[in-house]
Amino acid sequence: MTEATAVVSKERALYLQKVRRRKNRIRFTQITILLAILSLWEILAQVGIIDSFVMSQPSRIAKTFLNAAQNGLALHIGVTCLETLIGFLAGVMLGVGIAILLWWSPFLSKVSEPYLVVLNSLPKIALGPVIIIWVGAGMQAIIVMALAISLIVTVMEMLNGFLATDPETMKMARTFGASRMQLFSKIVFPANLHTLFNSLKVNIGLSLVGVIAGEFLVSKAGLGYLIVYGGQVFQMDLVMASVIILAVLAALLYEVVVIIELLVTRHLGHRLRGH
Amino acid sequence: MDSILKVDHVSQKYQAQNGEVTAIQNITFSVDEGEFISIVGPSGCGKSTLLSIVAGLDRPTYGHVYLAGQPVSGISSQIGYMLQKDNLLEWRTIWRNVLLGLEIRGLLTPENTEHAEQLLKTYELYEFRDKYPSQLSGGMRQRAALIRTLAVRPQILLLDEAFSALDYQTRLTVTDDIYQILKREHKTTLMVTHDIPEAISMSDRIVVLSARPATVKNTHIIEFEPAGMAPLQRRNNPKFSHYFNLIWKELDQND
Numbered sequence: 444m445t446e447a448t449a450v451v452s453k454e455r456a457l458y459l460q461k462v463r464r465r466k467n468r469i470r471f472t473q474i475t476i477l478l479a480i481l482s483l484w485e486i487l488a489q490v491g492i493i494d495s496f497v498m499s500q501p502s503r504i505a506k507t508f509l510n511a512a513q514n515g516l517a518l519h520i521g522v523t524c525l526e527t528l529i530g531f532l533a534g535v536m537l538g539v540g541i542a543i544l545l546w547w548s549p550f551l552s553k554v555s556e557p558y559l560v561v562l563n564s565l566p567k568i569a570l571g572p573v574i575i576i577w578v579g580a581g582m583q584a585i586i587v588m589a590l591a592i593s594l595i596v597t598v599m600e601m602l603n604g605f606l607a608t609d610p611e612t613m614k615m616a617r618t619f620g621a622s623r624m625q626l627f628s629k630i631v632f633p634a635n636l637h638t639l640f641n642s643l644k645v646n647i648g649l650s651l652v653g654v655i656a657g658e659f660l661v662s663k664a665g666l667g668y669l670i671v672y673g674g675q676v677f678q679m680d681l682v683m684a685s686v687i688i689l690a691v692l693a694a695l696l697y698e699v700v701v702i703i704e705l706l707v708t709r710h711l712g713h714r715l716r717g718h
Numbered sequence: 719m720d721s722i723l724k725v726d727h728v729s730q731k732y733q734a735q736n737g738e739v740t741a742i743q744n745i746t747f748s749v750d751e752g753e754f755i756s757i758v759g760p761s762g763c764g765k766s767t768l769l770s771i772v773a774g775l776d777r778p779t780y781g782h783v784y785l786a787g788q789p790v791s792g793i794s795s796q797i798g799y800m801l802q803k804d805n806l807l808e809w810r811t812i813w814r815n816v817l818l819g820l821e822i823r824g825l826l827t828p829e830n831t832e833h834a835e836q837l838l839k840t841y842e843l844y845e846f847r848d849k850y851p852s853q854l855s856g857g858m859r860q861r862a863a864l865i866r867t868l869a870v871r872p873q874i875l876l877l878d879e880a881f882s883a884l885d886y887q888t889r890l891t892v893t894d895d896i897y898q899i900l901k902r903e904h905k906t907t908l909m910v911t912h913d914i915p916e917a918i919s920m921s922d923r924i925v926v927l928s929a930r931p932a933t934v935k936n937t938h939i940i941e942f943e944p945a946g947m948a949p950l951q952r953r954n955n956p957k958f959s960h961y962f963n964l965i966w967k968e969l970d971q972n973d
Contacts, residue, residue, distance in 0.1 A: 609805075611801055611802070611803050611805055612805045612807070614775070614801060614805075615799075615801055615805040616818070616822060617775060617793065618773060618775065618793065618797070618798075618799035618801075619793075619818070619819040619822040619823060619870065620793040620795065620822060620823060621822045625822050629807075629818070629821070629822065630807070633807070633809050634807075634809075636809070711809055
């Protein structure tokens with residue numbers, strides 16, 4: 444509040460300065476740690492204390508990256524991105540759809556409970572061979588893998604959110620004679636917008652896990668393919684470069700979801716207090 | 719006088735895994751048009767159950783409820799229901815919250831929206847129509863909830879402990895506020911509360927219920943001179959404590 448006024452008291456200025464300093468100190472330490480690790484790694488490899496053939500080294504990773512950039516790296520990144528997005532969107536749409544169905548019918552919801560629990564704890568990667576045989580070795584298997592990993596989590600999280608909608612608010616709508624359809628569209632769904640975005644944030648990461656796992660099993664392109672290929676021909680530089688790109692990609696995809704959330708909530712005037 | 723609402727020998731039993739609970743037993747009373755009736759009773763005696771039955775949200779095990787001579791079956795469009803919490807939707811502006819009832823009932827006609835707008839103007843919320851509920855005080859929120867209820871033009875208003883979530887200070891002003899609004903709009907009101915002073919300060923008649931299973935213990939006609947005295951003034955009237963003692967002792971005998 445006081446920030447807007449022209450006159451800032453001495454205490455306030457001191458406080459703001461302290462806050463700014465602390466923020467700078469945190470950022471500085473974070474960057475220092477990263478640089479320290481990279482330079483230590485590089486130096487130890489240069490002087491031969493660690494074997495750069497096994498451990499790789501930052502300068503070689505950079506060189507590999509530049510080299511790969513001219514040799515279809517964009518294609519590999521693109522393939523992984525595409526598979527992740529398709530798997531993610533399919534998982535979210537199907538998952539939310541199933542959650543709506545289960546919210547609609549408490550009977551179905553009860554019936555499905557043990558199945559959901561078992562499917563949720565089952566490591567979906569174990570289904571890899573089954574998926575490959577059923578849908579064929581190729582991109583479709585990778586997408587199905589991404590879908591399988593994110594689907595059940597979405598169903599469970601969305602259903603729990605739907606079911607936890609404030610009963611008093613529901614009663615209020617019912618006193619106006621709201622149908623189940625109206626209850627959903629006017630109360631339950633908007634009340635769970637934050638649940639949806641939380642689920643999207645978890646899912647974008649899970650879809651990427653599914654895609655990489657899928658690419659390990661069957662692929663001709665993609666970051667997962669590069670990692671496996673690099674491992675097989677013992678090119679640790681390629682493996683490390685791919686992993687680093689993957690980390691950046693994961694962060695970017697997450698950030699995209701955060702930005703979409705911001706835009707949607709701002710558009711709806713939705714104030715996400717406390718969540 | 720014609721009674722607009724008639725509760726006729728209503729009983730309600732709940733079935734649960736570990737047995738049967740009789741919530742209310744053989745309750746009969748009627749409400750005249752324009753009257754303000756309160757139902758008081760010990761906590762958990764089934765007051766809210768009774769209100770849910772009147773609203774058509776629950777079906778009684780025995781007995782009937784008549785609204786203007788017609789038996790109630792299902793949620794009636796002639797009833798407005800106000801709950802303890804204002805239940806304003808945080809993602810909607812005050813204006814869109816106020817329209818929610820009309821929207822659900824498919825009654826968003828220009829005439830009805832104009833009526834809603836008029837209510838907002840009359841009750842001093844018009845400037846806040848584009849604000850979100852979190853930007854309003856507790857008292858204003860409760861008033862917005864009332865306007866949402868009045869916007870669908872109910873004949874009877876049911877208040878279910880509608881003020882108990884507010885702090886004491888706000889509560890006194892809001893009861894005064896809402897009492898004036900209801901009188902001005904000539905609404906018949908049935909209020910359920912466990913707060914005896916609140917009931918005395920607002921009602922024309924008080925129905926006292928016993929502990930569970932709830933039966934009608936007594937009915938008191940509340941009269942203050944001059945008629946139409948506001949709740950806050952009533953609280954200062956000497957007759958107030960007389961009524962309070964009367965009803966308080968009656969409730970006390972239960973336990």
